[in-house]
Amino acid sequence: MEVKFSVDYDQNEKGVRLKDLITGLVSDPEPCRGITSLIIGDWGAAYEDTMDDAIPALIEASPLLPNLKSLYIGDMSSEECEVSWINQTNLGPLLAAYPQIESFTIQGSTGLSLEPLHHDKLHTLTIICGGLPKSVLNEIYNAHLPELTTLTLYLGVEDYGFDGSIEDILPFLNQNPFPKLKYLGLTDSEIQDEIAIAAANAPVLEQLDTLDLSNGTLSDKGAEALINSDAVKKLKHLNLNYHYMSDTMIKRWKDTGLSVDTGDQQEVDEDGEYEWRYPALTE
Numbered sequence: 001m002e003v004k005f006s007v008d009y010d011q012n013e014k015g016v017r018l019k020d021l022i023t024g025l026v027s028d029p030e031p032c033r034g035i036t037s038l039i040i041g042d043w044g045a046a047y048e049d050t051m052d053d054a055i056p057a058l059i060e061a062s063p064l065l066p067n068l069k070s071l072y073i074g075d076m077s078s079e080e081c082e083v084s085w086i087n088q089t090n091l092g093p094l095l096a097a098y099p100q101i102e103s104f105t106i107q108g109s110t111g112l113s114l115e116p117l118h119h120d121k122l123h124t125l126t127i128i129c130g131g132l133p134k135s136v137l138n139e140i141y142n143a144h145l146p147e148l149t150t151l152t153l154y155l156g157v158e159d160y161g162f163d164g165s166i167e168d169i170l171p172f173l174n175q176n177p178f179p180k181l182k183y184l185g186l187t188d189s190e191i192q193d194e195i196a197i198a199a200a201n202a203p204v205l206e207q208l209d210t211l212d213l214s215n216g217t218l219s220d221k222g223a224e225a226l227i228n229s230d231a232v233k234k235l236k237h238l239n240l241n242y243h244y245m246s247d248t249m250i251k252r253w254k255d256t257g258l259s260v261d262t263g264d265q266q267e268v269d270e271d272g273e274y275e276w277r278y279p280a281l282t283e
Contacts, residue, residue, distance in 0.1 A: 131161025
């Protein structure tokens with residue numbers, strides 16, 4: 001059973017609080033045993049407040065949610081709150097309180113931390129944002145996640161929180177710390193070409209089934225490195241959806257016979273001598 005809690009603007013103005021909704025949920029322990037997925041949407045003015053006051057209630061509820069396998073923090077539409085406006089907090093202690101969790105999804109990266117990030121059963125970690133701070137990248141890279149099979153990171157742009165460079169991404173490609181990783185998503189990046197070039201012959205490809213470089217500014221420059229890579233040819237799937245590749249490059253991919261998603265082709269925004277490319281999700 002899946003349960004979602006969300007506090008909209010009007011409810012927040014009337015004094016409805018996320019922590020009270022959580023407390024109400026676990027007031028009857030028996031139905032809670034059937035909950036396998038918990039989704040937290042807007043906690044009430046997420047554009048200016050964190051959910052710090054609700055985290056103790058979520059941690060306290062852990063023994064009453066023994067079968068919870070999936071946790072999503074920050075599931076809200078742009079009409080509710082733009083992703084770059086969502087105020088997150090340190091979610092490490094919350095994840096640690098649920099040792100049985102297998103899938104953890106976070107939307108929003110402002111103020112986000114994952115310290116400590118040690119979990120023996122987590123197999124899927126997804127962070128959706130318009131700009132991922134390098135501090136969070138470092139926390140993930142240094143994490144203890146022995147069962148992680150799927151990692152998807154929206155890297156975003158500098159204007160909305162990405163303060164790193166290709167140097168902060170290379171460790172995931174060259175010294176991957178997750179022995180069971182099969183799906184790696186380094187997506188939604190303004191340096192997607194640099195990532196593609198670095199990934200084309202990276203050691204991590206030897207263990208991956210899927211490489212996901214979607215939703216970013218990938219052009220023929222990065223695609224050329226990928227299409228010429230023997231390691232890429234061994235992947236089960238390559239996700240390049242939402243890109244700036246040319247028609248010629250798209251045809252070359254089709255001619256390879258590989259499983260490659262080249263959908264959602266974007267047009268370069270030209271302004272005189274300048275060309276502008278934008279990831280799918282920023283603000």
